[in-house]
Amino acid sequence: MPISPDLSNVGWLYQEHHGWVRAWLNKKLGNSSDAAELAHDVFVRLLSKPKAFDSEGHARAYLSAMSRHVCVDFWRRQRVERAWLEVLSSRPEHCMPSEEHRAMVLEALQQVQAMLERLPPKVAEAFLLAQLQGLSYQAIGERLGVSARTVTHYMAKAMFQCLLLEAELDEALS
Known part of the structure; x- marks a missing residue:
């Protein structure tokens, strides 16, 4: 029995749009799974x-945007995972962490x-310059073209x- 065309019904949206969402992602990723x-x-x-949604076009536009977002998130996760695996590959076997x-x-x-x-x-650049390169707020400010006081605000953020x-990670572990 078909689901009624209710634009707020996720089941109907899934039935009508899942196929093209999957096809679009497959084209972008080149991997069907x-x-x-x-x-x-x-x-x-x-x-x-x-x-x-107001219309099926609005629903489709929203699903397109969400598809792009999950794709970008996927590529971001892959990039982080590759970097982590690269670090692990440079370590001796006996120093490998558990799975x-x-x-x-x-x-x-x-x-x-x-x-x-x-x-x-x-803000992200200031944070990385301080944490990874150990630069002073003054040096970061000079590099970013802002005052040391602004860098202080960036670092606070x-x-x-x-x-x-x-806090989120602590909550997830408990």
Whole structure:
């Protein structure tokens, strides 16, 4: 029995649009299994934040945007995972972490990457310059063309996001 064309009904939207969402993702990713998984993620996201649409065109546009977002998230996760595996490959066998530890570190790295990408670009750059290169706020300010006081504000924003992420990770582990 077909589901009624209710633009707020995720089941109907899934039935009508899942095929083209999966095909679009497959074209972008070149991998049908990843495309199928991400197509399901699009509709899971829609289930977690239900939305009513004015028209089928509006629903399709929204699903297109969500498909692009899951694709970008997928590529971002892959990039972080490749970097982590590269670091691991340079370590001696006896120093390798357990699979569980590797998965936990990868998840944390992906969340840190996502947090950095949510920050305004100059805030993220200031944070990385301080944390990875150990530059002073004055040196960061000179590099970014802002005052040391502005760098202090940037760092406060970044550290606040780090605290939120830490609380989120602590909650997930407990």
